[in-house]
Amino acid sequence: QVQLVESGGGLVQAGGSLRLSCAASGRTFSSAAMAWFRQAPGKEREFVAAIRWSGSSTAYTDSVKGRFTISRDNAKKTVYLEMNILKPEDTAVYYCAVAPTYYNNLESAFQYAYWGQGTQVTVSS
Numbered sequence: 001q002v003q004l005v006e007s008g009g010g011l012v013q014a015g016g017s018l019r020l021s022c023a024a025s026g027r028t029f030s031s032a033a034m035a036w037f038r039q040a041p042g043k044e045r046e047f048v049a050a051i052r053w054s055g056s057s058t059a060y061t062d063s064v065k066g067r068f069t070i071s072r073d074n075a076k077k078t079v080y081l082e083m084n085i086l087k088p089e090d091t092a093v094y095y096c097a098v099a100p101t102y103y104n105n106l107e108s109a110f111q112y113a114y115w116g117q118g119t120q121v122t123v124s125s
Contacts, residue, residue, distance in 0.1 A: 002026040002114040004096045009119030012086055016123070020081040022096030022116055032102040034072065034079040035112055038092035038121075045095070049081060050106035059106040063089075086123045093118040 008020040022034065035050035049060045049070040058070055069082040079096065097112035105111075 002031075002098055002100075004098060004114055004116035006094065006096045006116045006119040009094060009121045011122045011124065014086060014088055014123055014125050016086050017082070017084045018086065018121060020083065020094055020096075020119060020121075022079045022081075024077040024079075024098060024114075031098050031100060033099040033106055033111070035097045035099070035106065036070065036079075036081045037095045037097060037109065037112075038090075039095070039118075040089075040092040043092075045109070047107045047109065048094070051079060052106070057106070061107070083121070086121075088123045088125045090121060091123050092121060094121050 003025045006022045012018055031053040033050050033052050036048040037045050038048050039045040047061050051058045051070045051072050067085045072079045095118045096116040098114040099111040100113050103111040
């Protein structure tokens with residue numbers, strides 16, 4: 001079993017920055033990729049960013065390209081999401097997820113078998 005704990009959410013003004021962290025634990029932890037998804041009130045959960053656990057491949061949804069950066073620390077089993085130039089439309093609950101096996105498309109939600117509890121990000125205008 002894999003446990004994921006997100007942190008770093010909060011309230012920030014438009015144009016500001018936040019850094020989310022997601023720490024993974026579990027005796028049998030293995031991962032092909034880790035990702036961030038988000039869900040705004042009244043909307044479906046959407047892909048934000050993902051990173052391979054080995055190598056340098058990343059993926060971002062178009063709306064965050066150039067503003068968000070995903071990174072990882074393999075030794076700490078932690079993935080980060082650096083969010084800059086935040087906009088009110090970035091307001092959502094952000095979820096960390098782990099894909100235990102390799103799949104070609106990093107954005108596909110079905111490959112992510114483990115999910116965190118979510119952390120709230122609120123961007124005021």
